[in-house]
Amino acid sequence: MRRDVFQALADPTRREIITLIARKPLTPNAVADSFDVSRQAISKHIKILTECGLLVIRPQGRERLYAVQPQKLGEVSDWLENFRTIWETRFDKLDTLLQNMDSPSNSDAI
Amino acid sequence: MTQYQTIFIAEPGKQDITIVREFDAPREKVFRAFTEVEWLVQWLLPTDMGMALDYRDNRTGGAYRYLLPGPGGSQTGIFGVIHEISSPERMIQTFEYEGLPERGHVVLETTRFEALPGNRTRVTILRLCESEAFRDGMFQAGMEPMTTALHQRLDEALL
Numbered sequence: 001m002r003r004d005v006f007q008a009l010a011d012p013t014r015r016e017i018i019t020l021i022a023r024k025p026l027t028p029n030a031v032a033d034s035f036d037v038s039r040q041a042i043s044k045h046i047k048i049l050t051e052c053g054l055l056v057i058r059p060q061g062r063e064r065l066y067a068v069q070p071q072k073l074g075e076v077s078d079w080l081e082n083f084r085t086i087w088e089t090r091f092d093k094l095d096t097l098l099q100n101m102d103s104p105s106n107s108d109a110i
Numbered sequence: 111m112t113q114y115q116t117i118f119i120a121e122p123g124k125q126d127i128t129i130v131r132e133f134d135a136p137r138e139k140v141f142r143a144f145t146e147v148e149w150l151v152q153w154l155l156p157t158d159m160g161m162a163l164d165y166r167d168n169r170t171g172g173a174y175r176y177l178l179p180g181p182g183g184s185q186t187g188i189f190g191v192i193h194e195i196s197s198p199e200r201m202i203q204t205f206e207y208e209g210l211p212e213r214g215h216v217v218l219e220t221t222r223f224e225a226l227p228g229n230r231t232r233v234t235i236l237r238l239c240e241s242e243a244f245r246d247g248m249f250q251a252g253m254e255p256m257t258t259a260l261h262q263r264l265d266e267a268l269l
Contacts, residue, residue: 009250011211015243083127083249084118086159091116091131093153094143098135101142101149 008052013037014045018054018068025058025067125242127249129235137223140231141198144221170195180209190216199223205237207248215244 008014013035020026020034032042046066049055058065117130133140143149147166155161160179164187167173172192180186190204205217217237224232239245 009247010209012244012247015247019243080118080120080249083120084116087118087129088116089159090153090156091114093156095114095133097143097149097152098133098139101135101139 008048008054011045013041014049017042017045017049021055021066022068025060025065027063027065031066120245123242125239125245127237127239127245129237130232132226132230132232134230136229137225137231138198140233141201141223144223144233145195145197145201164189168192168195174203190219210248215240215248217248 009018016035017031020031028043028046029039031046032039035042046055050057050066053069055066056069058067114132114134117128119128119130120126135143143153145168147163147168150166151163155163155176162177164175164177165173166175170192172195173190174192175187175189177185177187186207186209188205188207190206193202193204195201199222201221203219205219206213206215217239219238220236222234222236224234226232237245239248
């Protein structure tokens with residue numbers, strides 16, 4: 001499920017939809033009015049965002065309003081932490097490599 | 111071994127990521143480790159993160175492609191052209207992540223190597239993205255499978 005969230009946010013239109021709905025809950029038609037793409041395309045994006053739990057439906061009278069699920073967004077805001085983990089792991093390896101690059105049997109040293 | 115701190119800067123409202131790190135080695139050597147395939151595979155593309163080299167033609171006007179894990183156990187890649195290799199002070203290349211749903215979102219990456227007293231080197235990597243939203247979205251999407259792979263290997267190593 002977590003991976004789906006990342007996939008969902010990898011698309012720029014879906015990120016804009018999230019930004020828009022984060023300001024206030026909207027109907028699918030109101031969302032579509034803010035974009036230059038078809039209602040059908042927007043409805044597909046909203047479906048994906050709802051399926052991965054980023055959006056929730058809040059019925060209001062006869063309308064169906066879509067709202068952002070803040071806990072789900074919190075899950076992905078730690079991207080910089082992931083980035084940090086990866087680069088720090090790499091740089092630790094590079095520290096070791098820099099010490100061993102001059103050794104004639106480098107492959108044995110690693 | 112000296113443990114240097116790595117500085118990461120990705121400010122809200124801006125569209126770049128900057129990484130700064132010092133190394134206990136002369137600039138020429140650090141430059142080679144950052145550019146030459148023989149050394150890159152040992153730290154930038156470690157197999158324990160699920161990464162591998164596809165190709166790298168290491169010259170100004172050259173190109174590269176690296177393989178990395180994609181979502182759901184798939185494999186994806188990053189690729190780019192090498193705009194400038196100026197040993198030992200600067201490397202400039204483009205960077206595009208293949209795991210995105212559409213093509214054309216290119217990052218400009220400039221890496222500077224600065225000689226410090228005591229045969230040390232400061233490396234500054236600047237990744238300039240087309241927008242803040244793209245920066246955050248791309249790195250969310252790109253980092254997650256690699257982090258997962260890394261954590262899995264760490265878990266396996268601890269068993």
